[in-house]
Structure formats: structure tokens, C-alpha cells
Amino acid sequence: MDSSDFLEFVSTRSSIRSYRDEPPDEQALAYILSCASTAPSMGNLESWDVVVVSDPERRAALAEAALDQPHIREAPVVLAVSANYVRAMSRYGDRGILYALCDASIACTYMMLAAHALGLASCWTGAFDDEDVRTVLELPPHIRPVCLLAIGPGEQTSGMTPRLPIEEHVHVEAW
Amino acid sequence: MDSSDFLEFVSTRSSIRSYRDEPPDEQALAYILSCASTAPSMGNLESWDVVVVSDPERRAALAEAALDQPHIREAPVVLAVSANYVRAMSRYGDRGILYALCDASIACTYMMLAAHALGLASCWTGAFDDEDVRTVLELPPHIRPVCLLAIGPGEQTSGMTPRLPIEEHVHVEAW
Numbered sequence: 199m200d201s202s203d204f205l206e207f208v209s210t211r212s213s214i215r216s217y218r219d220e221p222p223d224e225q226a227l228a229y230i231l232s233c234a235s236t237a238p239s240m241g242n243l244e245s246w247d248v249v250v251v252s253d254p255e256r257r258a259a260l261a262e263a264a265l266d267q268p269h270i271r272e273a274p275v276v277l278a279v280s281a282n283y284v285r286a287m288s289r290y291g292d293r294g295i296l297y298a299l300c301d302a303s304i305a306c307t308y309m310m311l312a313a314h315a316l317g318l319a320s321c322w323t324g325a326f327d328d329e330d331v332r333t334v335l336e337l338p339p340h341i342r343p344v345c346l347l348a349i350g351p352g353e354q355t356s357g358m359t360p361r362l363p364i365e366e367h368v369h370v371e372a373w
Numbered sequence: 374m375d376s377s378d379f380l381e382f383v384s385t386r387s388s389i390r391s392y393r394d395e396p397p398d399e400q401a402l403a404y405i406l407s408c409a410s411t412a413p414s415m416g417n418l419e420s421w422d423v424v425v426v427s428d429p430e431r432r433a434a435l436a437e438a439a440l441d442q443p444h445i446r447e448a449p450v451v452l453a454v455s456a457n458y459v460r461a462m463s464r465y466g467d468r469g470i471l472y473a474l475c476d477a478s479i480a481c482t483y484m485m486l487a488a489h490a491l492g493l494a495s496c497w498t499g500a501f502d503d504e505d506v507r508t509v510l511e512l513p514p515h516i517r518p519v520c521l522l523a524i525g526p527g528e529q530t531s532g533m534t535p536r537l538p539i540e541e542h543v544h545v546e547a548w
Binding site: 203204205208209211212213229231232233234235236237238240242244246247248249250251252253256293296297299300303304305307308310311312315322324325334335336337338341344345358359361362364366367368369370371372373 | 378379380383384386387388404406407408409410411412413415417419421422423424425426427428431468471472474475478479480482483485486487490497499500509510511512513516519520533534536537539541542543544545546547548
């Protein structure tokens with residue numbers, strides 16, 4: 199892959215909220231998880247976990263935990279990515295909280311881009327009630343849900359939301 | 374880019390801590406930042422910022438703030454990526470803290486992969502003293518540094534650190 203490919207690759211991804219509820223493709227899932235496994239992590243601890251949710255009833259319960267967002271119910275698979283606080287904190291103490299949140303976000307970004315490489319739609323969903331998600335997924339207390347990544351065959355609607363001019367983000371040498 | 378390309382692409386990246394201190398390539402930097410600009414963000418608020426550091430004295434000061442890690446001094450460019458708490462919290466309150474940390478991590482992952490697409494080495498560096506980094510980069514109080522991403526021409530040393538078996542991360546339907 200050369201550089202022009204990568205820019206085009208990321209520019210053609212957008213967050214999709216409309217899915218065809220087809221059976222999950224196990225091979226695609228395995229591929230997505232293999233890609234995520236190559237993500238870097240703080241101290242190589244890989245302080246992230248994922249719950250693969252495809253059961254319709256559990257997706258419905260997750261959708262309810264996610265402020266009733268219908269795409270969580272409709273997508274054939276939801277990858278619930280979490281920060282594993284205890285794994286990072288066992289080495290890094292309180293700093294481990296930041297590290298685990300980064301690890302989970304990096305791995306989830308890899309999953310999102312791997313899905314895109316397969317031609318699958320996805321939607322990073324951060325709006326949910328932590329405790330409700332914990333209950334639905336039976337997460338232990340030291341596991342913090344970070345993203346419900348909806349994945350599946352989906353309809354491109356309107357393309358990528360316009361972005362701020364990059365200058366809004368960039369500072370040179372200091373703020 | 375097809376799927377096999379993406380898996381190969383991410384599998385050939387590893388964290389590099391040995392750099393040739395050549396002048397920063399402005400075109401490469403612009404490309405990396407353009408890619409980052411396409412990253413998704415919570416509520417499309419893009420609650421992240423980046424300070425592009427190439428001045429040798431400031432890199433040295435940053436290296437000191439980063440527990441004296443020499444690669445921060447040696448890499449020609451350090452992209453100091455931060456979470457913009459106030460941008461996310463202005464809409465989402467306390468939940469905005471998580472959102473801004475995710476936004477910064479996603480954008481930084483895009484930068485890291487964009488550098489890789491250009492054949493540049495990089496190293497996600499999370500170990501630093503927040504207050505020292507704040508001082509060196511003159512960050513306002515509502516801006517939390519998340520990653521010092523070293524970027525530059527570098528020497529691949531030993532390849533990707535071995536990963537945990539993916540099964541360690543994956544749970545099906547529930548924990």
C-alpha cells in the first residue's frame with residue numbers, strides 16, 4: 199500500500215447507521231480481530247478486551263443501553279471494546295487508566311479500519327450508559343466499556359461528515 | 374486496498390525507537406495530518422489537538438518530560454496529540470472526558486498508520502509527566518496530552534513484539 203492508497207482508504211470510510219441484518223461472517227470477524235491484535239499498546243500489555251455480540255436479543259438489550267440507538271440493534275455484529283483497567287494498573291498504577299483507554303481506542307480503530315478494508319460498514323458508538331452495558335455484557339468492575347462498534351453490510355448514506363479545517367487542530371512547537 | 378493488503382500493512386508496523394535525525398519532511402507531515410483529519414470523533418466534535426514539535430531544544434525538553442526517553446529527542450518530529458476536554462465537555466459534560474480521550478487516540482492512530490504508509494517509523498509514547506509536557510508545550514489546563522508520537526526515518530530493529538493469542542481478548546456474547 200502506498201501513501202495515496204491510505205489517504206483514499208481513510209477518506210472513503212464514514213460512520214454508517216443503516217445495516218442489513220445478514221448473518222455475521224465468521225471469517226470476516228476473525229480477520230478483523232487478527233488486525234486488532236497487531237495494534238500497539240502501552241508497555242505491550244494489550245490492556246483491551248472485546249465482547250463479540252451477535253445474538254439479536256443481546257443486541258436489542260445493548261441498543262437500549264446505548265440510548266436506544268437503532269443501529270446497535272440492526273447491525274449483525276457489535277464489537278463491544280473495553281479498557282482492561284486492572285491489566286494496565288497492575289504495572290502502572292493510576293496512569294494505567296489512561297493507558298488502557300488508549301489501548302482500547304487504538305485496537306478499536308484497527309477493527310473499524312479492518313472492517314472498512316473488507317467493505318463492511320461500521321459505526322463507533324460511544325454514547326451509552328456504562329452500568330447498563332456492564333450488566334448486559336456481564337463485565338467485571340475493572341473492565342470499562344469504551345466503544346460499541348457496530349459492524350456489518352451497510353448502506354453508505356451521505357459520505358463523510360465535513361471536517362474542521364486541519365488548521366483548527368494544529369499548533370507548531372507550542373500551543 | 375483489499376483486505377489482505379490491510380492485514381499485511383498493519384502487521385509490518387512496529388514501534389521504532391531509533392531514528393535518523395533528518396530535517397522534517399513538510400509534505401509528509403501535511404499528508405499525515407490530512408489523514409488524521411478524516412478520523413471519526415464523538416458527535417463529530419473532533420476533540421483533539423496536535424502540537425508539531427521539530428525544534429531540537431524543545432524535543433530535548435519533551436524527552437526530559439518523557440522520563441528521558443531518547444527517541445523523543447532523536448526523532449525529527451514529535452506529534453504531541455492531546456484530548457481537548459473543553460470541546461467535548463461543552464456538549465457532553467463529564468462524559469466528554471472519555472470522548473476526548475477516544476478522539477485523540479483515534480486521530481493519533483491515524484497519524485501513526487499514515488506515517489507507516491509513507492514508510493516512516495513511529496513510536497506511540499504514553500509515558501511522560503503530564504505537567505512537564507504541559508509546561509514544555511504551553512498547553513492550557515483543559516488540554517490533556519495523550520501521546521507523544523515520534524515520527525521519522527528509522528531503523529526497523531526486531532519487528533513486531535509478539536502478541537497475546539487473540540483468544541485472550543475475545544469474549545463471545547458476554548464476559
